[in-house]
Amino acid sequence: MRGSTTRRPHPVDEMLPVGKLAVYGFQHVLAFYAGAVIVPILLAGAIGLSERDLIHLINADLFTCGIASIIQSVGFWKIGVRLPLLQGVTFTAVSPMIAIGLAAGGGTDGLLVIYGAVIVAGLVTFFIAPVFGKLIRFFPPVVTGSVITIIGIALLPVAALDAVGGGSDPQPTDPRNLAYALGTLAVIVLIQRVFRGFMATVAVLIGLVLGTLVAWLLADAHFDSVADSDWFGVTTPFWFGWPQFSLAAIISMIVVMLITAVETTGDVFATGEIVDKRVGSEDVARALRADGLATTIGGVFNSFPYTCFAENVGLVRLTRVKSRYVVAAAGVIMILIGLVPKAGAIVAGIPHPVLGGAALAMFATVAVVGFQTLSRVDFHDHRNVVIVASSIGLALFVTVQPDVAKAVPEWAQIIFGSGITLGSITAILLNIVFHHIGKDFGPAVAGAPGEPTVRLDQVNKMSREEFVETFGRLFQGDSPIVARAYDRRPFTDINALRAAFQEALFAAPDTEQRALMQAYPDLGCDAVADGTTGEDSRRDQASAGLIHLDEESRTEFARLASAYRERFGIPLIVCVRDAAGREALLHEGLRRLENSPTQEHAAALIEIAKIANHRFSDLVAEANPIMTARTRAFGTH
Template identity: 60%
Template sequence: MSADGPTRRDAVDEVPPAGKLVIYGFQHVLAFFAGGAIVIPILLASSLGLTSGQLVHLINAALLTCGIATIVQSVGFWKVGVRLPLLQGVAFVAVSPMIAISLDAGGGAEGLRTVYGAIIVCGLITFAIAPLFARVVRYFPPVVTGSVITIIGLALLPVAAVSAAGGDGPSFDPGNGRNMAYALGTLAIIVLLHKVSRGFLATIGVLLGLAIGTTAAWLLGDTDFSEVGRADWIGLSTPFQFGIPQLSLGPIISMMIVMLITAVETTGAVFAVSEILDRRVRGDDIARAMRADGLSVAVGGVLNSFPYTCFSENVGLVRITGVTSRWVISVAGVFMMLLGLVPKFAAIVTSIPAPVLGGASLAMFAMVSVVGFQILSRVDFHDHRNSLIVAASIGIAMYVTAVPDVKQAVPEWAQIFVGSGITLGAVTAIGLNLVLHHLGPQRRRPAPDPPSAPRLSLEHINDMTREEFRTSFAALFQGPAQAIDRACELRPFANATDLRAALQEAYFSSSNDELQRLLACYPDLGGPSVAGEMSTRDRSTAGLDQLPRHEQVRLDELARAYRERFGFPLVMCLRDQSHLKAVLDRGQQRLHNTLAQERHTAVLEVARIADHRLSDLVAEANPDRRYPN
């Protein structure tokens, strides 16, 4: 059985019945449009002065290639595609660089030739260097991925809010009560359906909310479908529609920076959906995702489209509905391809009023942040470095998100980083994690204060009943220990030193059978069976609570080799170790001990562990370790 668990893997590969597959897939398409799927072609066309016919071609090309990219990512082939329920959309971070590159190259359709040349080359480069991304997983512990995913959700919420107020353009009116009613009504329908419905209805709550909201707007005259009648039935995307792509080093470098930024967003989305699926992210997962991005971007350049990234709003939809099948996403990709080939279909979807889409987006974008909160709940915030990483990255991201014009304060070449709160927040989280956790000498983290009740006073300890004493100090050892009862008989204690000495004397006077039974109660080092507040704190001190997959494998292999050699689990006082490398090095050294020597070492390690835990329980009982190595 794998660490990922068979149940969740089966859910990813499950193929729902045809009817549900179609409905679930179309619901993801609507979420895709709610995230502004066609905004980027419109922004690009207006900035470059393209004709309406050229704009239609850009929209069709974007929809078609987003569908292709989604299928490549979710279905996958060979070593391409992460095979998770991830929907691909056009990356917003690419807008400004594409406009700048095109204008520098002469603007209009002529300038787009240089844009697409850079996109094709960067897609191929991304595909080639994808294995390098697999090596950076260790730099994305929960404190980084949780921060990035939280930032993505929070940064998207203002977009949803603007849409809920009518969207960009003349319909935007924050004081319009009808817009508010559409937005909050759609949100209320989604929440109500999840409250009162079970099974299928609950899983299509977003789709029903959009349908009911759009119907209400149509009945009240706030939307119409006249564009559907005027739209063409067929709209083919011709390769190199704007001419043969032109290659230039400067634009290629600019677009490569875009690809690196989208790689961070894609990595965050992979971690987010893996969190929903309760499975570990492996380095190979990131490499597959990056290959799919690179290949899709290169194809997009040929078909006159744009760079892609995983759409986080669809990750939120996966969380809301609980439908985790990647085949649902692949069907959504087919729908997007149809929208790109049949403009009438696209016209129907674009007729949904902005406030209705905004109301649904509020739920989906906020749900992305909820996934981030879930990941951050596993972070050891007693380590102030982690608190600093989360606080600084979210703070900086919200600064840029709330006041986007601050990008004017930096040189134009740096605006690609400062222009997006998601980008700047992600770069901050990654950078601070590198500086605080990986660069320079690894300093030992101080043991955090226990979050439980106040420490026990000596007076209280001396007044305890025998049962109270046993219950209070049971956490010193991983399993039951007669030493606690023997120490209880030595009361009263004059001070904390006497208490510590009594516990040590009682422990070291244990028989060999008692010690052997006690050692057997300890779990494999860093294994999943570790339980209890004290044990959790021990693990977090050495960072064993936030290991990437490849490091967890190394630790598991060490623990397995130790148990096979000596017949009992590897016990180590983690609070005496500063980081994982120290744990692995010491464990490897101990594998060379004799059985008798290792039994003695393990007994001393249990005493060290109990010593630290005593300091957590009793006031003024600071560790006083005088044990040989």
């Protein structure tokens, strides 16, 4: 009998039993539900739609979310990434859609212009998907971080309006509104603090449910429309009427889809890592085609632009359930819920203050994600400071003063009427101007005021001798470490240059490392105070007051230095700028006397690297007048 082996499918392609598919799929729906319905709720309140219209929007949204999720996870032809990625309406589109709707007169008239822009933007996304990989270089962290931060901040006023009553009748002085909003927010925070896992992922949903229940018990939540709604209803194409097309609205929505394409790309790569499946450019193209197709379907079936939901990416990591058919099952469940108008009527009955409390948490979280993205940006490069500051500043300007849109021609009012759109376009254009047009000189990395500034492109062209002369002060004495860092050229940015010095230090032979350690002065010694060991050593130790010691303190430091040298044969090296004061330095030195020679060798290298980092930052700050002024103002230089 011939033996045979059956190749087990990748966990992503594993078909689970129907029961597990249903349970895991419903869990995805729960984690997703609050985020899914909040977009139509916010839009309806902002452009003045009726409760009947809102109910239909919610059902249409859930119905189309289900279709979009099945397209993305199951896929066909070259559409759909075939990963466990659940699709939902992007928050990026909320503010631009509100601006589009209000500019078109609000109500269903505004909604028809929104749908026209959504349909066209979806088609554009579908057809540019194959070439988007070539555009990614125009969306580095400085752009995406700015945009995501702007999205979160620009949406907070919408959440705040809901928190005080929302719509056309806000009541900021009503204590009940404040109690509902803050109470809902407190529940969400409490759940996040107390629980982990699945409960934490549905904290927003629980907050909405509890807040609404309390409001209902106090007669502040009404669900009269539930009884009047049908048990079954199908959303039909163009239910609100034929879409209307406005060029400015279309441009605004295309910008939104370009931004969400960047988010989708990140989600695809993140999910690929979670499920251990390699992701390539064709996978990204498949995902973006699915986004574009789903967005166009959304415009036809009375819904909005679609993208991958990051919340559900986190749920895949949390549960370790990697099957894409779980997301497909969630899509089926959402389609079924979308066919029940009574479910939409229940959601439409959530009081504005309760919704506002939950939205405050969600939108602020979006801003935090933007902060995290911006943390990867090199802000020593002042061009990046200009990009972020200008884009966020303009976004907040038109968000806080929306009437300024009336000062520009009608075709530009869509752009100036949305902080997200204006801020995003500003970030994209400034990034192109500063980083892609003309000669890229790179950031300034060295040069004191009154001296020629050394820029990154000049560093990459330096001879070894020039490089050592420019950066030799990072390490004490005449060390070959800097010359070793030179071999790591070219440097793409300041962080790469900084890393080159660190890597050269730790990769050096023990003999070089030992010789370098011997060059560092003792803490609090007279040679540092009188400047014999160099200005950098004096600056380092002055930060802890070690150049003005009294006799007793000088004796204590001298005794410690002698004991340390006797035990390890090298001076006690500590990054003084990171220390908490003289007593902390003495305590640290006495503690380290108990270590082994091998451990102290490693500890000394780490301290030298910290000292070099501070000296490198001094060089960069001195080369950038604005940074120098800022650090001096805050006493950090």
